[in-house]
Amino acid sequence: MSYHSDLTRTSMALDRGTLDALTDLAKRWGTSKAEVIRRSVRKAKEAADRESLQPAxxxxxxxxxxxxxxxxxxxxxxxxxxxxxxxxxxxxxxx
CATH class of the missing domain: 1.10.287 (Helix Hairpins)
Incomplete structure (x- = not known):
């Protein structure tokens, strides 16, 4: 887990299903909702980067x-x- 000193607060609108899933993952992983979002975005970015390197x-x-x-x-x-x-x-x- 990495904590950054350059964190930026933001707000977003989430539907009930997404919020429930976020809460559930935070509990399962024993971390904050913000960390779940950071990990998920990082994973999605890595997948997108790998995909962009693959040939058509x-x-x-x-x-x-x-x-x-x-x-x-x-x-x-x-x-x-x-x-x-x-x-x-x-x-x-x-x-």
């Missing part, structure tokens, strides 16, 4: 179609390993 779906597809960071030799070696594993796996009905 089409960018990810382009990356994969361009080798996914593998060199041609690495890709060929990987392909050989996978093909060998598939050839080695035989089911009872294929005998």
């Amino acid at each position: 779906p089409l960018e990810a597809l382009d990356w994969l179609q361009n080798g996914g960071g593998l060199t041609l030799n690495e890709a060929a070696e990987f392909r050989e390993v996978v093909q060998a594993e598939r050839r080695a796996k035989r089911y009872w009905w294929e005998a």
Whole structure:
């Protein structure tokens, strides 16, 4: 838990459900409602930052179609390993 000397007081309007949830979390976590809000905002900010670093779906597809960071030799070696594993796996009905 971190206490900052540069805290700023603010007010906000919360609906009954949100306020009840805030009160419940404060009791469960053994902390103040303000600390619940600080932790929650920090967690939401971290998640948003991680999300913003992820490529868009089409960018990810382009990356994969361009080798996914593998060199041609690495890709060929990987392909050989996978093909060998598939050839080695035989089911009872294929005998």
